[in-house]
Amino acid sequence: MKKKRLLPAVVLSTAMLAGTFAPLPAEAVHTNVSTEAIAQKHGLDNGNKPMFVIEKQAEKQHASNAAAALDHLEKNTNKYKIKNPKASLLEKKTEKDELGMTHVRLQQSKNGIPVEGSEVIVHFNENNGVTAVNGEFNTVVDKAEMDTDPSITQSLALAAAKQAVKAPKKLEYQPTSELVVYPFEGDSYLAYKVNVNFMGEKPGNWFVYVNAQTNEVIDQYNALMHADGFLPAEGSGLGVLDDHRKLHVSHKNEKNREGTKFYLSDYSHNNLDGIHTYDLANQWGGTGEVHSKIGSAWKDDYDRPAVDAHYNSEKVYEYYLEEHDRNSIDGEGMAIVSKVHFGEDYNNAFWNGREMTYGDGDGEFFIPLSAGLDVAAHEMTHGVITHSGGLKYRNQSGALNEAFADIFGALVDEDDWEVGEDIMADPAKESGRTSLRSLSDPSKYPVGADYVPYGDGSGMYPSHMDEYYDLPLNLDNGGVHINSSIINHAAYLTGGQIGKEKLGQIYYRALTVYFTPDTNFSQARQALIQSAVDLYGESSEEALATEDGLNQVGITE
Template sequence: MNKKMLVSTVLSSALIASSFSATNVLADSSKAAKNWNDNANVPVFVKEKIAKKRTANNAEDAFNYLEENTEETGIKNPKGKMHVKQVQKDELGMTHIRFNQTANGVPVEGAEVIVHYSEDNEVVAVNGHHVPEAEVIDTTPEVSSVAALQRAKEAVNAPAELSAAPTSELVVYPTRNGNYLAYKVNVNFLTEEPGNWFVFVDANTGKVIDQYNAIMHTGDDHQQAVGTGVLGESYKIHTTKVKNPKEGAIFSLTDTSHEGLDGINTIDAKAWEIYTNDSASWKADELKPAVDAHYNSEQVYEYYLDEHGRNSLDGKGMAINSYVNFGNDYNNAFWTGHEMVYGNGDGSFFIPLSAGLDVAAHEMTHGVITHSANLKYKFQSGALNESFADIFGVLIDEGDWELGEDIMGPGAVADGRTSLRSLSDPAKYPVGATYAPYGDGEGNYPSHMDEYYELPEELDNGGVHINSSITNHAAYLIGEEIGKEKLGQIYYRALTVYLTATSNFSDARKAIVQSAIDLYGTESAEVTAVENGFDGVGIYE
């Protein structure tokens, strides 16, 4: 007899920042001469190192550097207008000081500038986004945060029961139509149409300025147990043995075996309880999707720990929670901003989606992105969000360059859909009929900027799952030259060190080239491969 044990979790709010980018730069530490972006107020440094050795590599010196170069950067009075968000030291000995722009102490959404130091205390790169016009806005709200929260809930038809406590933060929100003082409200719920909504409510009028759903699709004693997955494979999994005074011991899909990690939990989405079993053998048919999710979560966790020294999705050991058995015949998997959720598929197009290691890696990488670059989930930054998730999906499930090949149902295979997306040959699959008119007429997933889909925001958040195949293909071209291990090192560094919330495709090229320079040197084959890969898909500086 299978039983379930109630899971008690503390869910943190999602952190997916957003803004219209007024500046967009990346410095190349290898070369000299200044190059200017007419629309930017932060310099692009190229050709050689940009500063002599400095006395320190801390936030105070970074402030001083920005102050000394205010004419070039356009950041006047940086100590009064920039807030230190993060100081990061990496394995190369580099230090990265990340600032968030503020206006009268109110953060400017998506506006970040990063100062990068070499191990010799040289400022070797400055990149980010700065919105000078946002600094003159009146930051006194007329509308209360309570009223803004209610307006946000109404705008997204939020149910009475939310899966996490909503959050509300006063920000300056840059748009193409001007800068607004706004409440950034996050509302999260799990229904048949799940939501991780970010709603920006004008703090003076109470009107909704912008909104988008950032659901990103696709005394206990720990024991080693054996389970069978959906595809019939046997796995060794870590479970927890819990003594029950009335009925003896039961085993739960809770892994507490990793030091510094708050646990890996696999939960029944219908009962909201951790899966349990009366033995250490997890082979019943109804348990197979849960076994896959549990095993795959540990594999992805270990990849990020072993390859990149990252302890869980936030880098700080947060619990990894996966909800399985979501919805009815639900053909999707997603990251909510807090946890992974897997549908069981309809049996024709998809089988249970937790069966795919690359699917689990994709969704968990969305969690890594949430806690690093925070790429805004629409248009090109959203496409990069999806692309990085796809890329790490195929890096972790390393046998091929296909995403989702293990979870396609018999109906999909019969129709020629043997995977969800292909990084090596994106055009092998058509986009949906709704999206096709916005492309070049071929109606297939693009692999070059000549095939880019100019989609409105209401369709796929501006093409996050479609245009991502362009940068996916660039990664494939690079990986074929240098191998998947080096590709992972370069892309992880770009994601966690250089990219910001509003980065676009050009930013990504610069960040990934810079990361290759950091790791392998200016004239290395790896840098050449990166440049050739992006040239090959039409993404230039």
């Protein structure tokens, strides 16, 4: 292999890694910034007011449904500061969990138009008593007089969005658009929220907010989280690191002169639309084809990244099913799709809102990224987040998004508290980079030089809020990778006290029951502690350990 320079890291996953590796001395621009102050700076200035009210004496309702939730909010308008709940909140989703609790998720609206990022969740116990209310309600939007009739067409907004993100002419997926009220930088806009998704050397999962009155782009960010007739069969193969893998594959009931062709499509699981692994043949785009070959033994070097992607996807699927009774990424059996051999020497893997994509690495920093079980778990967890808490991919909510992907990566790959230790190339390991991130010791790795001036001056990944990087949006989407390590370390500290299994139950419940798109670190603390209380009881070892882990990293409010 041709010797190459050790490259600075690109963004991995919704990309898993951000920044370069060599820290540079710089003067810090802040220290000891409180969780409350940072939350106030990002998001709350738009009028989105967070709430997390625990009802010590549950108010009994006649039922646990959307109507009962709205009745409760109507009776307590002073407590929740929601003036007219029945006019401003619409039912989004109602779910009953394994504890017998019911959770009604309500979307704030203005004249029937959803308010971006503003959701309120009402939680009922098994006796129809309201136990808690949390989420965000935008009081500024609620009070404002707004014209919610668009002046431009959806097609014009789509064109403006595609131009803004320099989307290629050919798109693998049709862009989607919905009309929303979008609070941004102190103002509120009627906007088309456009999602443009494409592959290429710089793939994108862009969300673009286009002013529905003027057709101007208000805001945009890349949320790339860097077959009939088939019969089930069993096969085997070798992974990138020579691991022998037993595989669930499929074939058609036909033969040609060379033999039966087998496909990396797994139809062996009930109520699942399959696990499918595609080959992109080192192209930067296109849909690719399901990886196939004559015979059911997958041992060629070219097969190995596909073998690992296929095998690891099933392992992550089994974890979520067995540990959390979750059927696939969306909880409803959606197909799990992975694509390998993306581009050439691509040092990345990502979730693009629909599927996982893995590069082969350059052999200097990464080997094929599908070799890591924790990498697969990280990417698929981004999908779980998309279909549950929906954490927005910027600032603290984005850091929570990245942290939970890392945490569940470490839970599925239960051998250690590192992420990406199996995908590092020998030259990278020789230089001291033995993993992507460390939950046990985040500060073992430096951040990129561009980020150093915004932290405490150490230039290392932070383990505590005193080391928080107050980054602008144009750097790492406001610190989604950099600051995730604070939450990572809190999880590690808690897991050391109660074990990974209980940690997973607590963090999964917080994500799926209490998180909303704009959840910040402070709200996450409340949600995590409440989840531990729900599962194990107040003052339980598990609840105390959850609180202690957060306290130790400075998330104390």
